[in-house]
Amino acid sequence: MPSKGHEYSTKTRLLRVLRAIQEQPYRYTKRELAELYGVDPDTIKHDFEAMRNAGFQVKPDDKHRYGFAADKPFEDLKALLQLEASEQLLLLRALRQVDAASDKIIALQQRLAAIFGNQQDYPGAADTLGAVSTPGPEHWRRPYLTKFQLLQQARQQKVQVVLLGYRSSNSNEVKDRLVEPFHAKVEDDTVQAYDVDKQMLRHFRISRILRIRMTDTPWAYETEHNKLATDPFRIVDNEQELVHLRLKVGAYNELVERYPLTKAYIQEDAQQENVYDFQCRVNHKFYGLTNFILGFHHQVIEVIAPEGLKRHLERERGRMQF
The missing domain is CATH 3.30.70 (Alpha-Beta Plaits)
Structure with missing residues (x-):
């Protein structure tokens, strides 16, 4: 087997293995993970031992495919990734008070505000607390995060996916869509993809996707993957x-x-x-x-x-x- 060991440090590989199992529990066997990361199966065995020592309950099913018992690592990781509401406000306000804010600071303010939701100081905010449509931490439960992570995985692996039960406002239909996702932004709640059936670029709201089914079919239309501009109304359009x-x-x-x-x-x-x-x-x-x-x-x-x-x-x- 050609070794890819030089491509991944031990820490990087371990995190990649952890992420692969979290995103698609009970899909991979130990040997499949070893082939995916170009290492010996014993190396994956040692990775599992390290995860268990850190409190992650890695267990196989009856077909020797691995997952985390009771999704404990997902809850642990989610707790690390999220800030309390008071911490979000402190961070946003601190950034607004930076003297001579650079373009990067301003962009970071906007990105954090979009991700965390409508936690801004604007007229009437106290009267409408919670009236937020932007996906923030309250939306980042397992189904939403899993969908986003699967879209990212499909982009990295350059494979097609099926958006199951997509609720379209344009057609007023709920149907599956076979697509090639190439750009997703959680703060915009959008994924840009090539619609294989309609043979055109489309954008989809992640929150309107019921589930995502990965396929083994590689991208066939990568030359058509042109990232389009997104406006504040989350509409993708270069014109x-x-x-x-x-x-x-x-x-x-x-x-x-x-x-x-x-x-x-x-x-x-x-x-x-x-x-x-x-x-x-x-x-x-x-x-x-x-x-x-x-x-x-x-x-x-x-x-x-x-x-x-x-x-x-x-x-x-x-x-x-x-």
């Missing part, structure tokens, strides 16, 4: 339009609560109190933004630009029937 709105406090609250990523593009008006200025590039069909404006038009002071958005809203209003 984006710059929009400019002026909002009342109520519209501001609704926008950042429903779409927390928009907060990075909102500033308080320099001359008028309780007025907010929203400027951002969004998908050219204005998905997400359209529903917000029509639903809260009484709280939107003005749609400044673009003209195409104004015409689009007029058409949408004309289609309404009661």
Whole structure:
């Protein structure tokens, strides 16, 4: 057997083995893990012993495939990865107080805010605590984390997967999708993938996937894997339009609560109190933004630009029937 030992240090390999078992419990035998990481089966045996010494209950099933008893390591790892709500707020506030924040600090603030949920200091936050749609720690239970990890594994191994029971808002159907996932972001709750059946790039919400089934089929359309831009409404589209709105406090609250990523593009008006200025590039069909404006038009002071958005809203209003 050709050795891959030089590719992995002992610690790195042990963590990779641990992750493989956690992501797909009772899939791998000891020999299969040895082949996967290019080592002798006895080496995997020693890895298991190290895990047991650290408190991980590694056990085989009746077909000698290994998993963790009672998912104890998952709970242990999840506890290490997550912060308490008070710790999240302290971290976010500390970053906001950094003098002369660099682009990296600002990007980190936005990323943490998106991951942790809507824990920002904005008008009305105290009245709407918990009204968050962004996947944060409260959503990071085993099913969600497992789906994300399987998507990452499929990307790394370059294999196709089946998104089982995907709930589509566009088609109003629940059906399986055979895809090649190549880019996933947990803070956006999205995975970009090539839809094998429809022969086109698509993006999917991870939270709308019931389960993920791995396959052994390698990617066949890698040349089509072009990562697209994602707007704050989580719509993937490289044809984006710059929009400019002026909002009342109520519209501001609704926008950042429903779409927390928009907060990075909102500033308080320099001359008028309780007025907010929203400027951002969004998908050219204005998905997400359209529903917000029509639903809260009484709280939107003005749609400044673009003209195409104004015409689009007029058409949408004309289609309404009661």
